[in-house]
Amino acid sequence: MVGPIYIIALALGLAFFLGFFGKSLRTVSGFVMLAGLAFMTFISGQWLIAFLQGSVATQEVFTAGFKPPYSINLRMGAEEAAFTLMINVIGFLGGMYMFNRLKEVGNSAMSIFIVLIMSLNVIVMTRDLFNVFVFVEIGSIATAGMIILDKNSKSLQAGLKYLIATGVISGLFLVGIIFAYYFAGSLNIDGIIAANVGAAKAGSVAVFLIIVVLVLELKPFPANGWGLDVYQSANPGFGAIVSAATATAGLFVLYKVLPMGGELWYPYIVMIGLITFVGSNLVGTRQKNANRLLGYSSIGQIGLVMTVIGLQPVLGYKFTFIAFALLLNHYLAKAGLFWLSGIIKKEKTSDWYVIRKNKSLLIMFTIFIFALIGFPPFPSFFGKYELIMSLVSTHHVWVAVLILLGSFAEGIYMFRWLGDVLKNEGKEEILHIEWNKFIPIVIMAVSLLAAGFYSAPFVEGAHYFYFIPLGFIVFLGLIDFLPAYVKNTISIAGMAYYSYILYPMVEGDLMRTIFFAIFMIGGILTLIVGYNKSGKREGFYLVALMMYAGLAMILTSDNMFAFFFGWEIMTAGSYFLIIRGKRSKPHAYSYMLFSVAGAYLILLGFAFAYASAGTQDLIALKDITIYTTLAYTLLAIGFMTKTASLGLHIWLPGAHGE
Numbered sequence: 001m002v003g004p005i006y007i008i009a010l011a012l013g014l015a016f017f018l019g020f021f022g023k024s025l026r027t028v029s030g031f032v033m034l035a036g037l038a039f040m041t042f043i044s045g046q047w048l049i050a051f052l053q054g055s056v057a058t059q060e061v062f063t064a065g066f067k068p069p070y071s072i073n074l075r076m077g078a079e080e081a082a083f084t085l086m087i088n089v090i091g092f093l094g095g096m097y098m099f100n101r102l103k104e105v106g107n108s109a110m111s112i113f114i115v116l117i118m119s120l121n122v123i124v125m126t127r128d129l130f131n132v133f134v135f136v137e138i139g140s141i142a143t144a145g146m147i148i149l150d151k152n153s154k155s156l157q158a159g160l161k162y163l164i165a166t167g168v169i170s171g172l173f174l175v176g177i178i179f180a181y182y183f184a185g186s187l188n189i190d191g192i193i194a195a196n197v198g199a200a201k202a203g204s205v206a207v208f209l210i211i212v213v214l215v216l217e218l219k220p221f222p223a224n225g226w227g228l229d230v231y232q233s234a235n236p237g238f239g240a241i242v243s244a245a246t247a248t249a250g251l252f253v254l255y256k257v258l259p260m261g262g263e264l265w266y267p268y269i270v271m272i273g274l275i276t277f278v279g280s281n282l283v284g285t286r287q288k289n290a291n292r293l294l295g296y297s298s299i300g301q302i303g304l305v306m307t308v309i310g311l312q313p314v315l316g317y318k319f320t321f322i323a324f325a326l327l328l329n330h331y332l333a334k335a336g337l338f339w340l341s342g343i344i345k346k347e348k349t350s351d352w353y354v355i356r357k358n359k360s361l362l363i364m365f366t367i368f369i370f371a372l373i374g375f376p377p378f379p380s381f382f383g384k385y386e387l388i389m390s391l392v393s394t395h396h397v398w399v400a401v402l403i404l405l406g407s408f409a410e411g412i413y414m415f416r417w418l419g420d421v422l423k424n425e426g427k428e429e430i431l432h433i434e435w436n437k438f439i440p441i442v443i444m445a446v447s448l449l450a451a452g453f454y455s456a457p458f459v460e461g462a463h464y465f466y467f468i469p470l471g472f473i474v475f476l477g478l479i480d481f482l483p484a485y486v487k488n489t490i491s492i493a494g495m496a497y498y499s500y501i502l503y504p505m506v507e508g509d510l511m512r513t514i515f516f517a518i519f520m521i522g523g524i525l526t527l528i529v530g531y532n533k534s535g536k537r538e539g540f541y542l543v544a545l546m547m548y549a550g551l552a553m554i555l556t557s558d559n560m561f562a563f564f565f566g567w568e569i570m571t572a573g574s575y576f577l578i579i580r581g582k583r584s585k586p587h588a589y590s591y592m593l594f595s596v597a598g599a600y601l602i603l604l605g606f607a608f609a610y611a612s613a614g615t616q617d618l619i620a621l622k623d624i625t626i627y628t629t630l631a632y633t634l635l636a637i638g639f640m641t642k643t644a645s646l647g648l649h650i651w652l653p654g655a656h657g658e
Contacts, residue, residue: 011118091117116142176209231295237341269310276303312487325383335445392607461561469549547573598641605635
């Protein structure tokens, strides 16, 4: 096992020696940088694998031959291994993405980039509070340098604002550290927690300064203008680093330092996180600049994870899965979108229609959008489902309501953006796609699908079986270049076989059998008519089968999770069928907003049923004892929204017409 201290040693050594490479060796310097980042990733990865296998215990690395409080110690546990791996992976892929730009600027830019990634690693591993301060400062200076990678007036202004803001924040942090040392007699985080500094009135000032500073580093709403300028003005390749790596490190520091304040501080973190999540997404609904919009979404998602950190005492053993699922989803999707932005090079979201000329980029963009909103089969769906169920079960209903409100607000601008991409028209442009920019985006998209697959065992009621039809849909996407009659035949065969597998699940239940025949046999008959269509009918079969797969899951479900999973899959498939119409953009958009709102009402109703019965079985819906009237009202309105009952039918005429 390579010790974690070598992450720091390697990064420092590389940053120093790259300065000796001349201008003629910039390409060599770039590959050396990538090799170093790859080895840093390997070190974190080997530790994480060892922890997952249970072959090693948490390691403490002491410096200078002494133990705390006389030295700085690093810790490498399962959490540290996971977070440093995330940071180093995004560092390696980000270095690959920005390879040509870093090479143009010079070896100094490569050194600064390596130092930034190193500082984030140290922030995660160190157990010394002053060490956190030192490397936060190093990271801030490196970040300011990377912001002006693209030298223009906007990036220069953003870099200056960033330096001023982080300078003020760092001053407060240092004062808090001094107070903490005075009352605890140690700079070791574990020592300060053990000293219970927050219990004393004077000591609470130190805790207040430290925690507030760490929160401010995460750019909470509304004190986030300087952070939004960074997202908007910096090179998109570096915007991904700020959103995915810097935020990840900052959240982990907050997580490990928060116990200093005791249980008193957790509700405040929940409050700040909720304000950030809801506020950022509400303001984001008016944003049309792509990178700034991604900034609002990033800050909102970070606020959501911050909320989960504050809910740690409430969530209990489910905390780790929920927090990691939401964070990983944000990490993968947001990095992918920022990197896509660097290829598209369009400021306004309405101009992103140029992506349609490249189907692979369009598919990955769609994956990232649906992942951020929280649709299956992505990790955010599993994490958010567990979060809402746990919150209602522990009587934190209003927290659940605010989280769903923030999620809906995010859906407003994300689906508007998706509609612009799919339906806007304008001047056609050919995108120049470099391989080193394309590969990192593909890795993010594939990782999202894999992360969703491996999230299933952590949620009650989830099963790998639900992914079988989705796998078939992916297969249809891969053969989308074939003639329509070939795909029609394959689709009919797939539906017939899937119906054969599912029929025993509805046999003996008259109502389910009737609707099963309507959906599945009716679907096959509908596809048979498709033999009259010529050409390729690109995209039709995979979205049509997505809708039918969702309907089948709803019919065969025996628990609330399976029902809701199928409901959302059916919604996504229906959306893509609607938006294929010529003038479908506004109608598909309204359909999706009504569908998401209805789904969230149903989810809340399910949560009340789960809180009453303590089980995910659908039988729990028969006797809801907690907020009975409210629960059944939510379920009724949710289902009425999808069935377009009078008063909730606004989306229906246009959607059916298209």
